[in-house]
Amino acid sequence: MTVWWEEAGWEALGARAGRTRLPGWDCTAGLVVGEHGALMIDAGSSLGEGARLRTATRRLLAQLGGDLRVTHLALTHPHFDHVLGAAAFAGAEVFGAVGTDAVFVRERDVLVTDAVRHGLDAAEAAEAGDVLVRPHQQVSGERTLDLGGVQVLLAHLGPAHTAHDLVVLVPGERAVVFCGDLVEESGEPQAGPDAAPAHWPAALDRLLELGGRDAVYVPGHGAVVDAAFVRAQRDGLASRFGVS
Numbered sequence: 001m002t003v004w005w006e007e008a009g010w011e012a013l014g015a016r017a018g019r020t021r022l023p024g025w026d027c028t029a030g031l032v033v034g035e036h037g038a039l040m041i042d043a044g045s046s047l048g049e050g051a052r053l054r055t056a057t058r059r060l061l062a063q064l065g066g067d068l069r070v071t072h073l074a075l076t077h078p079h080f081d082h083v084l085g086a087a088a089f090a091g092a093e094v095f096g097a098v099g100t101d102a103v104f105v106r107e108r109d110v111l112v113t114d115a116v117r118h119g120l121d122a123a124e125a126a127e128a129g130d131v132l133v134r135p136h137q138q139v140s141g142e143r144t145l146d147l148g149g150v151q152v153l154l155a156h157l158g159p160a161h162t163a164h165d166l167v168v169l170v171p172g173e174r175a176v177v178f179c180g181d182l183v184e185e186s187g188e189p190q191a192g193p194d195a196a197p198a199h200w201p202a203a204l205d206r207l208l209e210l211g212g213r214d215a216v217y218v219p220g221h222g223a224v225v226d227a228a229f230v231r232a233q234r235d236g237l238a239s240r241f242g243v244s
Contacts, residue, residue: 008060013216016150017170020056022049025081026186026221029053030178032170034147037071041168041178043085045115046124050085072145074154075135076180076220077162078103080115084128096135097156097164104134139166155210157182159196160203169210177211178218183230185222189237197241204234
């Protein structure tokens with residue numbers, strides 16, 4: 001089943017899970033496919049990028065036949081490069097960690113300003129901010145989604161990279177864990193003003209407990225890594241921020 005991921009230009013992570021690396025900020029966009037629906041993980045940095053991602057996803061799902069579509073969207077954390085494309089997935093039920101909704105209400109202009117500061121066209125950023133999709137469901141602790149043939153676990157592990165970090169676990173012979181920016185491979189983990197550095201190593205301890213030593217860990221940016229990489233990044237963060 002992994003062949004059709006690769007034929008559509010996606011990276012296969014297992015029979016039911018794959019991802020693509022979006023241009024610009026090298027963000028991961030993940031997809032988990034069940035018999036009755038599909039879960040998108042993060043939505044890109046703009047409406048245009050979200051629309052291109054939606055088109056690529058439809059093309060991939062069409063290979064399976066039937067009328068499969070993206071029925072659920074999980075936002076791993078409230079940063080522009082992961083959420084501003086969400087409006088492209090009209091009809092999907094949107095999930096975020098508890099508190100994400102309040103961030104979108106209170107700090108929408110901050111998200112737009114941050115997007116422009118990082119190089120997104122100002123008009124594109126403003127347009128995406130105007131239609132910013134707030135989560136329909138907020139996850140506190142853990143929540144299971146049944147996509148038909150696969151049950152996916154959403155877990156709120158923050159505060160760490162932000163106060164609202166959501167990860168997605170896809171069970172299987174080798175589990176797949178979409179980490180959001182709790183883990184980064186293509187550069188040093190970024191700790192902005194909304195980060196909680198003192199809690200980040202503990203969040204990665206919980207992430208490793210959740211996935212286990214044999215899981216595939218998918219960073220928010222960069223190549224897929226293993227548990228040893230996550231453990232090393234955890235220890236590096238502990239040293240960097242002076243916590244155990």
